[in-house]
Amino acid sequence: MIKKGELYYPDKNFQKKALINNRAIYKKASANPVKFWEGLAKEIFWQKKWKKAFEHKPPYFKWFVGGKINITESALDKNLEEKKNKVALIWEPEAVGERQRIFSYYDLFREVNRLANALKKMGAQKGDRIGIYSPMIPEVIISMLACARIGAVHAVVFSAFSPKALQVRLQDTEAKILITADGYFRRGKVVNLKQGADEGIKETKVEKIVVVKRAGNEIFFQPDRDFWYQDLIKNESDWCPAEAMDSEDPLFILYTSGSTGKPKGCVHSCGGYGVQAKFTAKWIFDLKEDDIFWSTADVGWITGHTYSCYGPLLNGATFVIFEGAPDYPDPGRWCEIIDKYGITTFYTAPTAIRMFEKYGVEYPRKYKLDSLQILGSVGEPIDKAAWQWYFKEVGREKCPLVDTWWQTETGGILITSLPGIGPFKPTFAGIHFPGVNFAILNEKGKSCKIGEQGNLVILPPFAPGLLRGIYKNPEKYLETYWSECGNKIYFTSDGACKDKNGLIRIVGRIDDVIKVAGHRIATGELESAIALHSDITECAVVGVADEIKGEVPVAFVVCKTDKSAENIKEEVVRQIRKEIGPIATPKEVYLVKDLPKTRSGKIMRRILRKLFTSEELGDLSALSNPESVEEIKLILR
Numbered sequence: 001m002i003k004k005g006e007l008y009y010p011d012k013n014f015q016k017k018a019l020i021n022n023r024a025i026y027k028k029a030s031a032n033p034v035k036f037w038e039g040l041a042k043e044i045f046w047q048k049k050w051k052k053a054f055e056h057k058p059p060y061f062k063w064f065v066g067g068k069i070n071i072t073e074s075a076l077d078k079n080l081e082e083k084k085n086k087v088a089l090i091w092e093p094e095a096v097g098e099r100q101r102i103f104s105y106y107d108l109f110r111e112v113n114r115l116a117n118a119l120k121k122m123g124a125q126k127g128d129r130i131g132i133y134s135p136m137i138p139e140v141i142i143s144m145l146a147c148a149r150i151g152a153v154h155a156v157v158f159s160a161f162s163p164k165a166l167q168v169r170l171q172d173t174e175a176k177i178l179i180t181a182d183g184y185f186r187r188g189k190v191v192n193l194k195q196g197a198d199e200g201i202k203e204t205k206v207e208k209i210v211v212v213k214r215a216g217n218e219i220f221f222q223p224d225r226d227f228w229y230q231d232l233i234k235n236e237s238d239w240c241p242a243e244a245m246d247s248e249d250p251l252f253i254l255y256t257s258g259s260t261g262k263p264k265g266c267v268h269s270c271g272g273y274g275v276q277a278k279f280t281a282k283w284i285f286d287l288k289e290d291d292i293f294w295s296t297a298d299v300g301w302i303t304g305h306t307y308s309c310y311g312p313l314l315n316g317a318t319f320v321i322f323e324g325a326p327d328y329p330d331p332g333r334w335c336e337i338i339d340k341y342g343i344t345t346f347y348t349a350p351t352a353i354r355m356f357e358k359y360g361v362e363y364p365r366k367y368k369l370d371s372l373q374i375l376g377s378v379g380e381p382i383d384k385a386a387w388q389w390y391f392k393e394v395g396r397e398k399c400p401l402v403d404t405w406w407q408t409e410t411g412g413i414l415i416t417s418l419p420g421i422g423p424f425k426p427t428f429a430g431i432h433f434p435g436v437n438f439a440i441l442n443e444k445g446k447s448c449k450i451g452e453q454g455n456l457v458i459l460p461p462f463a464p465g466l467l468r469g470i471y472k473n474p475e476k477y478l479e480t481y482w483s484e485c486g487n488k489i490y491f492t493s494d495g496a497c498k499d500k501n502g503l504i505r506i507v508g509r510i511d512d513v514i515k516v517a518g519h520r521i522a523t524g525e526l527e528s529a530i531a532l533h534s535d536i537t538e539c540a541v542v543g544v545a546d547e548i549k550g551e552v553p554v555a556f557v558v559c560k561t562d563k564s565a566e567n568i569k570e571e572v573v574r575q576i577r578k579e580i581g582p583i584a585t586p587k588e589v590y591l592v593k594d595l596p597k598t599r600s601g602k603i604m605r606r607i608l609r610k611l612f613t614s615e616e617l618g619d620l621s622a623l624s625n626p627e628s629v630e631e632i633k634l635i636l637r
């Protein structure tokens with residue numbers, strides 16, 4: 001890498017070999033983005049070509065209208081022509097001594113087809129939603145693809161979410177089938193996932209559960225309802241015709257946090273999502289024939305969908321998934337995996353980088369890490385120190401570091417510098433992906449000047465992979481994305497600014513969403529969970545800075561009964577773990593007499609947030625109860 005001032009550029013050698021190394025691509029794409037995406041769409045397999053590339057009836061839009069597609073044909077069948085025996089997927093189990101599992105494209109193809117046939121026999125049809133609650137095992141990828149094969153819409157729920165969180169999502173999707181596992185390993189212990197699944201399906205429409213045997217733990221098994229995955233696929237044919245899907249038909253629903261308590265089911269389409277997944281993966285990670293790609297994200301998140309499943313497969317690439325915790329059995333584990341498989345492209349989140357930075361340089365320095373060619377970061381802003389550490393200690397100052405901005409809603413990466421072009425600048429994600437039109441608008445709706453912070457928005461024709469709706473909630477879709485700046489502008493809910501080079505820096509969310517270790521959690525969701533506690537009359541949750549996790553939630557609660565602060569903390573934590581899962585556990589729970597409110601009774605979370613920073617609190621005279629702030633200050637002291 002070559003450093004010029006604050007900017008880094010790929011060196012000549014890297015640049016020469018990179019798939020995209022000519023800046024002209026941006027100009028060409030901007031001149032006619034629809035034509036540009038259409039050109040890319042031609043490179044994936046369509047059963048029938050589209051009639052119209054882009055249709056816009058604000059706020060609704062469609063891509064590749066009239067086209068028929070099944071994404072699994074490009075991800076699997078087409079790869080059999082020249083890559084039948086190429087390794088598609090490598091699964092690394094948590095236990096160091098346990099053997100990895102390796103699937104060629106042909107292996108994966110057959111397994112997906114078998115499961116697709118089995119799902120059909122169970123009654124699954126095109127358009128049905130199928131829930132997936134699974135650890136990081138090959139079968140989770142196979143399950144997603146098997147759903148796509150038959151035109152069923154998969155809805156993956158992160159395996160560390162609580163049964164209650166699973167239940168809420170299953171109720172919303174009305175899935176009749178759930179695919180899960182008996183259990184999995186986490187830090188050497190077995191987690192009984194099936195137990196969670198049994199609880200999670202209560203009061204849902206789930207009639208059948210497919211259980212992958214993974215950990216061999218004892219589970220409750222209900223005949224006629226529960227079926228072992230391995231038994232189901234044993235005698236199935238390894239050919240299942242790929243269902244013809246409209247380009248705009250849903251491929252999957254993935255839930256994410258919005259500004260209110262209820263999770264939103266982001267709906268992604270078959271055609272547009274597929275095109276975007278393929279080309280963002282190919283160009284941003286510069287995927288070439290011999291590369292081995294590893295994205296550490298769990299499939300429970302959008303990064304896992306796009307870059308641990310669809311993106312690599314659509315490019316016929318080899319990729320790794322890992323079952324375990326990043327630092328188990330020791331903080332060298334990820335580095336060991338990088339050396340073991342000769343990972344060329346490594347994609348992770350700033351939280352993980354900060355955690356390893358804290359463990360110390362001795363871990364990465366014990367390993368060669370010389371196979372690495374590109375590093376990636378995603379999910380939250382990466383601070384300068386973490387960027388430098390990652391670049392130096394992991395990438396040995398030779399790997400382009402792509403800081404990739406995107407969202408569950410956007411389906412794929414939309415802002416980053418391309419590795420063969422650059423420039424890379426710590427704390428700046430980079431520029432728009434070719435063919436995507438961004439703006440940063442101030443409160444008056446005008447473009448911000450250099451350095452001025454404003455709202456990041458996407459302008460037409462948006463991107464083919466942008467969500468098409470919130471499942472069963474069109475009002476929320478309109479309100480969240482298409483009302484702030486009018487119905488022709490997609491509102492990202494992120495604050496951003498640009499530097500003189502045109503590089504975009506993501507400042508962070510401007511709604512009540514916090515990123516806890518890269519996981520997206522709405523403070524409203526936490527508040528709804530806490531409010532279920534019968535002794536609590538009022539609560540407020542805010543995000544505060546954390547050295548490792550970026551941000552963490554802290555909760556303020558008002559109780560109607562006489563409870564000790566200790567007891568209430570314990571109960572609130574329990575409540576949140578039950579309703580959402582351990583990832584949402586608040587760092588602190590403060591028992592207070594009153595919360596700062598405006599005269600109209602609105603809780604002033606802004607003031608609570610400021611109590612954790614060095615910022616001035618400002619004028620408190622608008623509050624109906626300024627004394628509450630004094631009381632809280634004493635508690636925090």
Ligand code: PRX
Nearest residue numbers: 378379380381403404405406407408506520
């Ligand atoms: O605030 C932005 C932040 O993550 C949000 C989206 O979260 P989620 O839907 O969970 O998707 C995460 C993985 C794509 C965004 O609104 N974010 C994502 N990537 C970055 C980022 N913030 C700063 N820099 C990034 N590279």
